[in-house]
Amino acid sequence: MAFWLMKSEADVFSWDDLVARGPAGEAWDGVRNYQARNNMKAMQVGERAFFYHSRGKAPAVVGICEVIAPAHPDPTTEDPRWECVDVRALAPLPRPVTLSEIKADPRLAQMVLVNNSRLSVQPVTDAEWAAILDMAGAPAA
DNA sequence: GCCAACGTTGGC
């Protein structure tokens, strides 16, 4: 099982918006970046991803979501190059983990989030996943 | 709101 991280601007589509979708979840559409798309194509149903709020005054990982549908054509474009997965909210983190905390933790120095801040869908290693859960005060997965 | 970093586009 691989782990992932998906970014969204909090004032465009927030964690609360995903929670409001309930078990039906939401298509993660609108991605127009090949690397991010390739990551979505690699996702398996049941895998988990951190939900990250970008661009707010305190960018942070705020929740955990689950992939509920594999990659399929992006409904927001006619262009067949673009695909998206569907995700649903699983659980909020007991405490958000901010980008500044992530940058300050040596366990997370190699995170894609730290080194390629523009990639909107990115892989997370098992060790990074565990470290962030730890920082959030969440039980290990 | 600003600006640096990055990805994409398009002329040659």
Place this chain on the structure above:
DNA sequence: GCCAACGTTGGC
């Protein structure tokens, strides 16, 4: 195939 110009992202 190269590279300059442009648009977008996202931290601050």
